[in-house]
Amino acid sequence: MIDPATLTPATRLYLRPIWFAESPVRLDGQTARLGNGLLWFQGYEVTAIEGDTRPVRERISVADFAGWTTRLPEPLAQRAHALAANVAALRAPLTLGTRTIRFDVPQVMGILNMTPDSFSDGGKHLDDPQAAADSGFAMGAAGAAIIDVGGESTRPGADTVWEGDEIARVVPVIERLAASGTPVSIDTRKAAVMEAALGAGASLVNDVSALLHDPRSMDVVARAGCPVILMHAPSPGEDPHADPSYHDVVTDVFDWLEARIAACVAAGIVREKIIVDPGLGFGKTLNQNLAIINRLALFQGLGVPLLLGASRKRMIGALSNEAPASARLGGSVALAFRGVELGAQLLRVHDVPETVQMVHVWRGLRDAALTEGG
Structure with a gap:
């Protein structure tokens, strides 16, 4: 588990889409789309690395993600939202x-x-x-x-x-x-x-x-x-x-x-x-x-x-x-x-x-x- 209170602005943060869904139908607000393609997912695995320590990971649902980021230090909250936006972004032709x-x-x-x-x-x-x-x-x-x-x-x-x-x-x-x-x-x-x-x-x-x-x-x-x-x-x-x-x-x-x-x-x-x-x-x-x-x-x-x-x-x-x-x-x-x-x-x-x-x-x-x- 990641304790947001222990993270510092120097923490390296990563998001991995997980819990892929067959369809977003009847899952309003519970899924996100990957790269404007045919894949939807229901959660993120968050990885935090502080210096040379071992990675710490936590799984957060898409529905809870925005609320979870409010507990992060501001630079890391910005990083988390930027990574999520990148995951969802259109891959230009x-x-x-x-x-x-x-x-x-x-x-x-x-x-x-x-x-x-x-x-x-x-x-x-x-x-x-x-x-x-x-x-x-x-x-x-x-x-x-x-x-x-x-x-x-x-x-x-x-x-x-x-x-x-x-x-x-x-x-x-x-x-x-x-x-x-x-x-x-x-x-x-x-x-x-x-x-x-x-x-x-x-x-x-x-x-x-x-x-x-x-x-x-x-x-x-x-x-x-x-x-x-x-x-x-x-x-x-x-x-x-x-x-x-x-x-x-x-x-x-x-x-x-x-x-x-x-x-x-x-x-x-x-x-x-x-x-x-x-x-x-x-x-x-x-x-x-x-x-x-x-x-x-x-x-x-x-x-x-x-x-x-x-x-x-x-x-x-x-x-x-x-x-x-x-x-x-x-x-x-x-x-x-x-x-x-x-x-x-x-x-x-x-x-x-x-x-x-x-x-x-x-x-x-x-x-x-x-x-x-x-």
């Missing part, structure tokens, strides 16, 4: 070329690796940009809203790639995809690659270093006015998995992403064009990854679209008799479904048709629950 991507329902991003050494599908299309583009077209036809093209593996131990080689890998593919009107994102940490990809028709930057690896990348994105995905990784250096250190992994990652959003906004990047990714598998243990997924709804307090990238990750193998990457479809769909249930607005996946089918079935279940009034 993205304009990618001629396409508009809305987040009132979950969207799927297809992974297209132009690398020889990615952990799942490295080398598949490395020397054939047309075959790679055809693979991207197929993902789009299967329901992917965005195709994410990358030319450098960021798996543990992967070799770094010279920016010229990375550009040569991705630009011919991006040009082919963009010419058809396909929304394309560029998965890179390097400013020069961002510039080349945006010039070739990409309309979104996906950076595993959250614009920290390359000192020019923040300016490139700000000047381009394009949307950006900020992913958490413990190190902005050559090895993004290096030197992990966490007091409480979920709230630590939240704090880090919150600071990166603020830094990007201060640099001129429009908040409505920012997406966040907690970075599953990047410098995190199996238990830390599971904690992030189970408490994923806490990241809704950032008030921007949330991407979940769990597809074929090693954690699935660790939970399923060391299944290889090519045999992790079931686990990938299970994690994607869990993410959607907790509010993830964007799913970055290898297996597009299966994930899109899952989202369609989930949408059908939600529509039926809302129509039937729970």
